[in-house]
Amino acid sequence: MSILKRKFGRSGPELTILGFGAMRLPGFRTGDFEGHLEGAVQLLRRGIELGINYIDTAQLYDAGHSEIAVGQAIQGVRDRVIISTKILPNLVSSADHFLALFDESSERLQTQKIDIFYFHGLYWKQFTGQFASMGLLKTVEKLRAEGRIGLLGFSSHDQPENIGRLVDTGAFDGMLVQYNLVDEANAEVISRAGKKGMGVTVMGPVGGGRMAGTGPDFTRLVPPEFGDAPALALKFVWSNPDVTSALSGMESEAVLEANVRTAGKFSPLTPVGQTEVAALKKKLDKLKEIYCSGCGYCLPCEENVNIPGIFSLLICHQVLGAERYAKDMYRLIGVLPIIPGRDATACIECGKCEDKCPQKIHILDQLKRTHELLTK
Ligand code: SF4
Ligand code: SF4
Numbered sequence: 001m002s003i004l005k006r007k008f009g010r011s012g013p014e015l016t017i018l019g020f021g022a023m024r025l026p027g028f029r030t031g032d033f034e035g036h037l038e039g040a041v042q043l044l045r046r047g048i049e050l051g052i053n054y055i056d057t058a059q060l061y062d063a064g065h066s067e068i069a070v071g072q073a074i075q076g077v078r079d080r081v082i083i084s085t086k087i088l089p090n091l092v093s094s095a096d097h098f099l100a101l102f103d104e105s106s107e108r109l110q111t112q113k114i115d116i117f118y119f120h121g122l123y124w125k126q127f128t129g130q131f132a133s134m135g136l137l138k139t140v141e142k143l144r145a146e147g148r149i150g151l152l153g154f155s156s157h158d159q160p161e162n163i164g165r166l167v168d169t170g171a172f173d174g175m176l177v178q179y180n181l182v183d184e185a186n187a188e189v190i191s192r193a194g195k196k197g198m199g200v201t202v203m204g205p206v207g208g209g210r211m212a213g214t215g216p217d218f219t220r221l222v223p224p225e226f227g228d229a230p231a232l233a234l235k236f237v238w239s240n241p242d243v244t245s246a247l248s249g250m251e252s253e254a255v256l257e258a259n260v261r262t263a264g265k266f267s268p269l270t271p272v273g274q275t276e277v278a279a280l281k282k283k284l285d286k287l288k289e290i291y292c293s294g295c296g297y298c299l300p301c302e303e304n305v306n307i308p309g310i311f312s313l314l315i316c317h318q319v320l321g322a323e324r325y326a327k328d329m330y331r332l333i334g335v336l337p338i339i340p341g342r343d344a345t346a347c348i349e350c351g352k353c354e355d356k357c358p359q360k361i362h363i364l365d366q367l368k369r370t371h372e373l374l375t376k
Pocket of ligand 2: 295356
């Protein structure tokens with residue numbers, strides 16, 4: 001089964017609509033990077049074997065071990081795979097420092113050329129401030145002239161209007177932004193980027209895992225012809241013609257194979273399908289209030305508060321209507337092995353988790369709200 005490919009921008013390479021997001025490989029969930037390296041390499045190779053030709057990683061993921069895993073996986077098949085990696089401008093102190101970090105990434109990836117290089121988590125304020133004063137664009141241009149970077153892009157969690165400003169600079173060949181069934185805030189900038197001939201890759205196509213079976217199961221809300229919730233979520237993203245590729249953070253062979261099957265039989269949403277999806281989106285609207293993807297970036301909490309577990313129960317209560325279940329499970333946090341840790345009352349409000357949340361959730365307020373709701 002072959003996977004549809006789309007051109008990354010006007011002149012870029014063709015990427016499979018399903019990309020392999022290596023953000024949680026090799027050992028994000030356990031912290032045991034070395035121990036899971038071989039398994040991660042095998043999983044990435046299996047993805048390539050199944051026809052995926054685009055893998056995204058970053059210097060920051062698993063403290064560089066994600067790049068190491070990708071670097072090992074592409075040995076012998078480098079010409080079949082498009083690689084992107086990213087460096088966080090916040091961590092860069094000068095152009096020379098950037099070059100040193102770039103060298104390290106290239107070494108870990110064991111490649112002479114990064115096909116697509118993204119500035120990681122770029123904000124407009126940064127781009128016009130510290131970024132400009134260090135002359136990072138010029139530095140990247142130099143790397144491009146030397147053939148060490150193919151295309152230049154940015155990833156961003158900035159406000160859509162600021163992402164639009166980054167698009168309008170004309171400095172980038174593409175961008176990586178969040179977009180999915182429950183969050184279309186970037187729909188307009190994606191269209192704008194498409195019109196400008198930029199490639200658009202999407203992070204969190206299945207809501208960062210919220211619709212992927214790691215959290216509450218949304219499948220029972222999904223009309224049967226769409227299959228399950230992750231399949232519908234991917235179909236929704238790919239039905240946007242300005243999206244080049246959706247990056248799914250696949251952590252198991254089962255999820256990988258399911259996504260490849262979904263990609264292999266993809267056809268855009270029909271008008272009837274769009275109507276059904278619009279109805280479903282209304283039901284999912286409440287998710288916007290609590291945008292927890294279950295990613296776990298807010299952890300560890302020194303007080304062992306099970307932040308993603310608690311928010312997963314909030315979603316069960318608010319979106320899926322499983323009120324009794326959510327309340328019972330909340331009571332059993334720390335008692336049942338499937339929901340370890342402590343409930344919201346253990347929070348000492350140190351605030352360390354909030355800065356780490358990519359969804360900018362006001363974790364402290366939401367923990368209090370969830371506790372009230374689930375103990376009424
Ligand atoms: S604010 Fe509360 S939940 Fe967050 S890290 Fe501190 S104790 Fe844990
Ligand atoms: S609260 Fe934020 S960081 Fe924590 S699991 Fe949810 S989305 Fe991830």
